Amino acid sequence: MCTTRIVLCLAGLLLCAAGTARADTVTLQAAKDNTLYQDDLGLLSNGAGAYFFAGVNGNGEIRRGLIAFDLSGIPVGAVISSASLTARMSRTTGDVEAVSLHRMLENWGEGASNAAANEGRGTVGQPGDATWLFAYLPGTLWAGGTSEPATGGNFETTASATTPVDQIGFYSWTGPGLNADVQRFVSSPGENFGWLVHGFENGVSTAKRFDSRQNNNAANRPTLTVTYSIPAPVCPCDLDRDGKVTSADMFLFLPAFFGEEPIADFDGSGLITSADFFEFLTCFFGLPGGCS
Known part of the structure; x- marks a missing residue:
């Protein structure tokens, strides 16, 4: 009794x-970023530059950004509940344009190239840089291009997240697709190749310039905020x-x-x-x- x-x-x-389950939120700085400048020889890059670009310049030449984050601090068994990538757009000559994130399908490099002035034209890539034709200079070509004109990177054609970008300021990309990408990267670290930043490419003067991880103003650098839980x-x-x-x-x-x-x-x-x-x-x- x-x-x-x-x-x-x-x-x-x-x-x-x-x-x-315990919930945690972390805000991460980018581990690497770069720009793919449309170039028949595949020589232009901007690995160490203060900016990266997405869209088409006034000469009709495409620019595509690349960005990745180190997620190794998040436990492999974590369940991702939300993710938000934030970047500051610091220069534009056009109207509001949709800018999308596409999951990269292979790894790529950030070398020591550093373009002059506003960096829109790029500069000669250095060893380890990604370019329009190369995932890594001098000899690793992209395994496959996913859109015309070839190659311009190897990425998932379906956007993970899209946001309209208008005037100078901070913009964030969120949604189920981005959450799924981060979950994939955490669960399978060998697939964490980051994202391609894709601007509007059906026109001219649509390019947007974003502050990179090497920007002199630390407050303007890209971040990825992730909320996750550890299952009991x-x-x-x-x-x-x-x-x-x-x-x-x-x-x-x-x-x-x-x-x-x-x-x-x-x-x-x-x-x-x-x-x-x-x-x-x-x-x-x-x-x-x-x-x-």
Whole structure:
């Protein structure tokens, strides 16, 4: 009778406690960025420049930005709930244009090239730079171009996120596609090649200039903000296998214990004894040796 009362009191306390996954938010600086300048020889780049570009210049030449972030600080098992990439557009000659992020399908480089003045024309790429034809100078061509004119990078044709970019200021890209990309990058780090920044290319003078990770003003550099949670570990006392240890599990255990059902044999002895009851409590309350 006394044992029953203790168990019922414990069960009542559990109505106020619920197992939840811990949520965290991190804001990351870009690990690398660059610009692909349309160029038949594939020699132009701007790896160390203060800006990257997306769109078409006044001469009808395409520019495509590249950007990637180091996500190694986010645990591989994390579940991504939201992601937002923010960049500052610092120069424009046209009207509002849609700028999209496309997941890159292969890795690419950021070398020491640093274009002059406003950087719109690029400069001769340096070893390790990405260009219109090369993922890495001097000898690694893009494995495949995904749009005309070839090659201009190897990227997923479906945009992960799109936002209208108008006048000078900060812009953010969000949405399910971006969340899915970040989840992919975290779960499979070997696929984290970042994004291609794609402007409006059916016209001229549509290019937008964005501040890069090397910009002199640190406050203007691109960032990626990610909110994620770490799922609670699977515990023996998570009897309903919903990923959480809650009062529901206690109310599954109690009748199993008093009914001497096999599910209540927590110490694996083949017998249902008080040892099983205390094994369950140790797990349930996260005591040393149990679930946290």
